[in-house]
Amino acid sequence: MKLTKLMQTLPVYQTIQSIEHIEVNGIEMDSRAIQNGNVFICINGYTVDGHDFVDQAIHNGAVAIVAERPLQVSVPVIVVQNSARAMAKLASYFYHQPTQQLHLIGVTGTNGKTTTSYLIDRIFRAYNQRTGLIGTIQMNIVDQSYEVKNTTPDALFLQRHFAKMVDHQVNTAVMEVSSHALDLGRVHGCDFDVAVFTNLSQDHLDYHKDMDDYLRAKSLLFSQLGNHYTGKPKYAVVNRDDSASEVLIKSTAHNVVTYGLHSEATVKAEQVKLTANGTSFILVANDERIAINSKLIGRFSVYNMLAAASAAWVSGVPLSTIKEALEQTTGVSGRFEPVLCGQDFGVIVDYAHTPDSLENVLQTIQSFVEGKAIVVVGCGGNRDASKRPLMANVAVQHATKAIFTSDNPRKEDPVAILNDMEAGVVGQEYEVIVDRREAICAAIQQAQPGDVVLIAGKGHETYQEVNGVRSHFDDREVATECIEVKQSKEK
Numbered sequence: 001m002k003l004t005k006l007m008q009t010l011p012v013y014q015t016i017q018s019i020e021h022i023e024v025n026g027i028e029m030d031s032r033a034i035q036n037g038n039v040f041i042c043i044n045g046y047t048v049d050g051h052d053f054v055d056q057a058i059h060n061g062a063v064a065i066v067a068e069r070p071l072q073v074s075v076p077v078i079v080v081q082n083s084a085r086a087m088a089k090l091a092s093y094f095y096h097q098p099t100q101q102l103h104l105i106g107v108t109g110t111n112g113k114t115t116t117s118y119l120i121d122r123i124f125r126a127y128n129q130r131t132g133l134i135g136t137i138q139m140n141i142v143d144q145s146y147e148v149k150n151t152t153p154d155a156l157f158l159q160r161h162f163a164k165m166v167d168h169q170v171n172t173a174v175m176e177v178s179s180h181a182l183d184l185g186r187v188h189g190c191d192f193d194v195a196v197f198t199n200l201s202q203d204h205l206d207y208h209k210d211m212d213d214y215l216r217a218k219s220l221l222f223s224q225l226g227n228h229y230t231g232k233p234k235y236a237v238v239n240r241d242d243s244a245s246e247v248l249i250k251s252t253a254h255n256v257v258t259y260g261l262h263s264e265a266t267v268k269a270e271q272v273k274l275t276a277n278g279t280s281f282i283l284v285a286n287d288e289r290i291a292i293n294s295k296l297i298g299r300f301s302v303y304n305m306l307a308a309a310s311a312a313w314v315s316g317v318p319l320s321t322i323k324e325a326l327e328q329t330t331g332v333s334g335r336f337e338p339v340l341c342g343q344d345f346g347v348i349v350d351y352a353h354t355p356d357s358l359e360n361v362l363q364t365i366q367s368f369v370e371g372k373a374i375v376v377v378g379c380g381g382n383r384d385a386s387k388r389p390l391m392a393n394v395a396v397q398h399a400t401k402a403i404f405t406s407d408n409p410r411k412e413d414p415v416a417i418l419n420d421m422e423a424g425v426v427g428q429e430y431e432v433i434v435d436r437r438e439a440i441c442a443a444i445q446q447a448q449p450g451d452v453v454l455i456a457g458k459g460h461e462t463y464q465e466v467n468g469v470r471s472h473f474d475d476r477e478v479a480t481e482c483i484e485v486k487q488s489k490e491k
């Protein structure tokens with residue numbers, strides 16, 4: 001592609017050298033990956049500044065540079081205001097605007113994005129669509145899975161893989177859209193057809209200045225809806241029971257569909273019944289009604305099902321298909337996942353890593369547990385420290401017994417993180433066991449028939465990061481080992 005043609009997608013840029021003759025065969029943001037004929041985009045990151053790697057990029061064959069400032073180098077430099085946002089547009093154009101060929105659904109919110117995305121994916125599969133999915137656990141393109149580093153990867157990765165989805169005849173794609181991604185412009189080149197909001201509560205205040213700033217980032221998914229005008233109808237699907245939805249509704253000029261349990265909503269759940277084995281409710285969408293009997297547990301799961309059902313319903317999927325998919329779903333890896341080794345007490349591995357999700361999950365357990373609810377929980381290092389005392393407080397308030405432990409301390413001192421957690425507890429008992437394996441085994445040792453042990457925070461993760469080094473660690477495997485040790489002692 002001619003560089004001049006590629007650059008047409010940017011409304012404003014500056015270059016003093018002629019770029020008329022340049023032919024481009026690829027875009028890269030990493031100097032190490034540059035090949036002959038590529039354009040190198042310099043991104044000023046959190047760790048290093050991509051502008052410092054132009055020489056390596058040129059040495060590897062870069063024919064032009066996109067940068068945020070003029071650079072004295074041997075190839076033309078195109079100066080833009082924000083190279084990450086420019087990259088999103090350039091990548092979309094280079095890969096022939098793949099998201100315009102997909103029915104693209106974006107899911108944002110503090111909790112429930114992964115679960116809701118999987119439910120949407122399963123509904124569209126039941127509707128015989130070829131689907132793609134991008135989120136915290138992995139990326140799926142039809143039946144192939146790929147690792148991802150971020151919940152919402154960078155714009156280049158996204159556009160490249162949307163193009164791959166188009167090549168694989170995918171027609172519907174669903175992705176989680178994190179607040180970081182919205183703020184950093186990772187989804188700037190994406191033409192969403194449906195934007196879904198789950199809920200808002202505290203998280204990521206290490207990155208966002210305050211809750212208003214966090215909500216502002218989330219609202220970008222709604223304000224940018226329909227930016228790439230193609231004439232297709234666009235829908236905002238929001239949780240009516242969450243007050244943050246008011247801001248999101250005001251952020252979009254497109255169709256708004258609300259869902260909820262308590263308020264007047266377009267899509268509702270009526271006659272909700274929550275049991276230890278699942279949930280049932282009547283799904284109401286305008287004047288259509290259908291009974292749902294799901295294996296998913298807890299009121300929060302009803303919200304996730306409503307969000308997914310609404311996204312599918314506005315896309316034209318019949319309620320009968322939505323019912324079929326929701327009823328077949330047993331759950332998502334590491335989300336309220338039971339560990340079953342024939343023991344006479346429950347063990348649940350869950351990804352709750354915010355005060356709100358921990359409270360939701362513990363309340364759900366309390367609603368059916370016959371004995372004690374024992375929670376093992378920690379807080380991540382180098383992430384929002386202000387949620388630590390709040391999570392500890394939720395743990396002691398909503399569990400019979402709380403054991404505080406480590407959850408990816410990253411580069412922080414695990415004991416310092418635990419001290420931050422302990423500051424949130426006044427006058428209530430808890431135990432601190434720094435080593436996560438020991439903490440899980442201690443909880444399982446203490447469990448009596450009828451008790452439930454909740455192991456929170458890591459869900460599907462298969463590593464523990466300590467001192468910046470990741471080692472294999474899977475809560476489900478460790479719990480199984482601890483149960484087997486307990487069973488062998490009892491024989």
Ligand SMILES: CC(=O)N[C@H]1[C@@H](OP(=O)(O)OP(=O)(O)OC[C@H]2O[C@@H](n3ccc(=O)[nH]c3=O)[C@H](O)[C@@H]2O)O[C@H](CO)[C@@H](O)[C@@H]1O[C@H](C)C(=O)N[C@@H](C)C(=O)N[C@H](CCC(=O)O)C(=O)O
Binds near residue numbers: 151
């Ligand atoms: C803080 C943050 O968002 N960091 C992201 C960022 O990394 P960074 O800014 O450190 O990148 P960097 O290493 O400084 O590199 C800057 C530029 O120099 C280039 N470079 C670098 C070295 C070199 O030799 N040559 C070169 O050209 C790099 O390719 C890059 O273009 O860019 C990387 C590539 O896109 C991301 O993987 C990385 O996410 C890290 C892993 C991360 O942990 N991010 C978290 C905070 C995050 O984004 N989380 C959200 C939400 C999670 C959720 O709630 O579900 C997410 O969407 O994942």
Ligand SMILES: Nc1ncnc2c1ncn2[C@@H]1O[C@H](COP(=O)(O)OP(=O)(O)OP(=O)(O)O)[C@@H](O)[C@H]1O
Binds near residue numbers: 112199353
């Ligand atoms: N709708 C919900 N409301 C509150 N809590 C929820 C909801 N759905 C799930 N949870 C809780 O939050 C945890 C994380 O769920 P999920 O992975 O679906 O969220 P996420 O938004 O993708 O999280 P992340 O930001 O890490 O990607 C679950 O394990 C469960 O404890």
Ligand SMILES: N[C@H](CCC[C@H](N)C(=O)O)C(=O)O
Binds near residue numbers: 381408457
């Ligand atoms: N997406 C979340 C994951 C947190 C999971 C928890 N296990 C941790 O490491 O803090 C985040 O980046 O904040």
Ligand SMILES: [Mg+2]
Binds near residue numbers: 135176
């Ligand atoms: Mg997620």
